[in-house]
Amino acid sequence: MPDTSSCQFEQRPRRLVMGAVGLQPDFCKMCNVRPSSVCSAIEDADIARLSEAAVETIVPPGRCFIEEGEPATDFFNVTSGTVKLFKALPDGRRQITGFAGPGHFLGLAVSDRYAFGAEAVDTVRLCRFSRERMRGLLDDFPRMERRLLEEASNELVAAQNQMLLLGRKTARERVASFLLDQANHGELNAAGQLHLPMTRGDIADYLGLTIETVSRTLSWMRAQGMIDVGKGYAITLLSQERLESLAEGED
Amino acid sequence: MPDTSSCQFEQRPRRLVMGAVGLQPDFCKMCNVRPSSVCSAIEDADIARLSEAAVETIVPPGRCFIEEGEPATDFFNVTSGTVKLFKALPDGRRQITGFAGPGHFLGLAVSDRYAFGAEAVDTVRLCRFSRERMRGLLDDFPRMERRLLEEASNELVAAQNQMLLLGRKTARERVASFLLDQANHGELNAAGQLHLPMTRGDIADYLGLTIETVSRTLSWMRAQGMIDVGKGYAITLLSQERLESLAEGED
DNA sequence: GCTCTGCATTGATTTATATCAAGGGGTCAT
DNA sequence: ATGACCCCTTGATATAAATCAATGCAGAGC
Numbered sequence: 001m002p003d004t005s006s007c008q009f010e011q012r013p014r015r016l017v018m019g020a021v022g023l024q025p026d027f028c029k030m031c032n033v034r035p036s037s038v039c040s041a042i043e044d045a046d047i048a049r050l051s052e053a054a055v056e057t058i059v060p061p062g063r064c065f066i067e068e069g070e071p072a073t074d075f076f077n078v079t080s081g082t083v084k085l086f087k088a089l090p091d092g093r094r095q096i097t098g099f100a101g102p103g104h105f106l107g108l109a110v111s112d113r114y115a116f117g118a119e120a121v122d123t124v125r126l127c128r129f130s131r132e133r134m135r136g137l138l139d140d141f142p143r144m145e146r147r148l149l150e151e152a153s154n155e156l157v158a159a160q161n162q163m164l165l166l167g168r169k170t171a172r173e174r175v176a177s178f179l180l181d182q183a184n185h186g187e188l189n190a191a192g193q194l195h196l197p198m199t200r201g202d203i204a205d206y207l208g209l210t211i212e213t214v215s216r217t218l219s220w221m222r223a224q225g226m227i228d229v230g231k232g233y234a235i236t237l238l239s240q241e242r243l244e245s246l247a248e249g250e251d
Numbered sequence: 252m253p254d255t256s257s258c259q260f261e262q263r264p265r266r267l268v269m270g271a272v273g274l275q276p277d278f279c280k281m282c283n284v285r286p287s288s289v290c291s292a293i294e295d296a297d298i299a300r301l302s303e304a305a306v307e308t309i310v311p312p313g314r315c316f317i318e319e320g321e322p323a324t325d326f327f328n329v330t331s332g333t334v335k336l337f338k339a340l341p342d343g344r345r346q347i348t349g350f351a352g353p354g355h356f357l358g359l360a361v362s363d364r365y366a367f368g369a370e371a372v373d374t375v376r377l378c379r380f381s382r383e384r385m386r387g388l389l390d391d392f393p394r395m396e397r398r399l400l401e402e403a404s405n406e407l408v409a410a411q412n413q414m415l416l417l418g419r420k421t422a423r424e425r426v427a428s429f430l431l432d433q434a435n436h437g438e439l440n441a442a443g444q445l446h447l448p449m450t451r452g453d454i455a456d457y458l459g460l461t462i463e464t465v466s467r468t469l470s471w472m473r474a475q476g477m478i479d480v481g482k483g484y485a486i487t488l489l490s491q492e493r494l495e496s497l498a499e500g501e502d
Numbered sequence: 503g504c505t506c507t508g509c510a511t512t513g514a515t516t517t518a519t520a521t522c523a524a525g526g527g528g529t530c531a532t
Numbered sequence: 533a534t535g536a537c538c539c540c541t542t543g544a545t546a547t548a549a550a551t552c553a554a555t556g557c558a559g560a561g562c
Contacts, residue, residue: 087415089500095415108404115408142393149396152403153359157366159410164338164346166417167459171549200510208418210550215511232558249340422519451540461520466541483528 053133059120066118075134076106081124082197085116096206122197166208174207175217176247196233304384310371317369326385327357332375333448336367347457373448417459425458426468427498447484
């Protein structure tokens with residue numbers, strides 16, 4: 001399942017065994033999933049420093065590994081799987097603010113407490129750094145800081161799009177936007193079929209809808225011939241064009 | 252109106268006259284409105300470089316100075332006034348993604364196009380940099396990059412809170428959250444009275460509601476004795492406590 | 503094999519908020 | 533002054549989506 005062939009550094013693999021815990025932080029993967037400046041910024045000589053600081057962690061589906069409001073001790077980089085980030089109200093209402101896939105950084109917050117929770121959607125692998133060490137790394141690798149700024153800026157753009165979706169789009173527009181987003185983030189296989197790792201409940205909490213509305217909307221799209229809903233979590237986009245015009249409210 | 256007494260660097264004022272345009276970029280203000288690392292990072296010797304790069308601009312109320320989708324040529328720092336940032340759908344539906352006050356940076360986006368529009372709510376003063384120059388400045392002042400990362404992280408937290416608001420809160424909870432946010436951002440005068448620079452329409456577009464719902468909700472809060480709605484844009488918070496429990500859905 | 507549990511779908515009904523509509527009180531230019 | 537315009541408020545009605553409710557399906561454990 002972990003696709004090492006997609007690693008652009010495959011020619012000179014860099015698997016490092018962690019003495020302390022016996023796990024292998026795969027910096028190749030950590031850096032390359034999104035081709036980025038951080039990769040070229042990290043020289044062979046620096047790898048030792050990084051390997052000291054990082055611990056590879058495996059999180060099973062459904063396990064919450066960042067609790068909103070807890071002290072922000074660690075900083076993460078996702079290497080495989082999907083994480084849901086969320087905020088909740090005291091009465092249980094929950095808003096998923098984003099899904100983080102391979103390459104995403106978690107725990108950027110400046111505050112000393114996590115501002116959100118994080119839970120594994122499927123099996124998730126991630127590199128964990130203590131924030132203390134992370135601070136040191138940023139001092140030594142200024143280009144890493146630039147990489148983080150880039151990442152944060154991208155997330156900010158995504159957040160603004162999501163605010164437009166949550167504040168002003170109809171249920172149909174929301175679901176169409178979501179399917180297209182997922183398709184554009186490489187979760188699409190050859191036949192245009194999408195494998196959604198998350199449940200209807202997660203989608204609902206991400207789109208500010210209820211499970212029932214998500215389900216009904218998908219059924220409606222299927223009836224319209226826009227999509228094909230397969231067993232489990234597979235969805236085929238039959239008319240990307242119509243979904244796009246729907247997502248932007250052009251009808 | 253511009254409150255120079257709040258400038259923490261008042262002891263050694265640094266007003267620089269721009270030869271080219273005859274305007275005065277006030278770096279003191281630009282840096283200090285939020286006490287930040289960038290200030291200590293900028294030495295006297297660097298000021299010349301900054302003054303070369305920045306142009307102070309005054310934007311009248313209602314003027315749109317960033318158009319969504321246009322080439323992202325400039326980078327801004329607000330020195331006074333309030334800016335609304337927004338995204339719109341083709342049919343005119345509009346979502347205000349945030350209000351930017353003194354100290355905020357605009358135009359962080361990595362892309363070569365602006366991902367959002369920006370319009371002055373009241374009279375706005377800002378420092379404008381070309382992105383090209385900004386890039387050079389970031390190379391020379393790494394601490395400025397750290398400051399931007401901090402800023403972006405804070406905005407990300409705010410965006411997550413806003414997603415929770417837009418996706419899961421009721422109209423009453425949204426308006427209560429908004430009033431408390433505004434109060435916490437220093438827009439509060441001695442008597443707990445809040446001066447909102449924006450119209451009901453702006454508030455509605457920020458909270459994902461209609462003008463009518465915002466108006467009705469404020470009337471309801473007044474009837475409940477939570478607030479007092481004065482003439483124009485002044486609002487007094489009579490029971491911050493009740494507003495807080497309302498904002499978090501505890502009732 | 504069975505039951506239990508979680509997830510998804512679909513239908514009936516309710517409700518919060520949008521939409522439509524009217525009127526009041528500023529401000530500005532004529 | 534007068535009218536035009538904008539913003540706000542309030543009321544009546546419509547509607548999209550939530551809620552309540554029932555059913556089906558699939559995997560896990562016994």
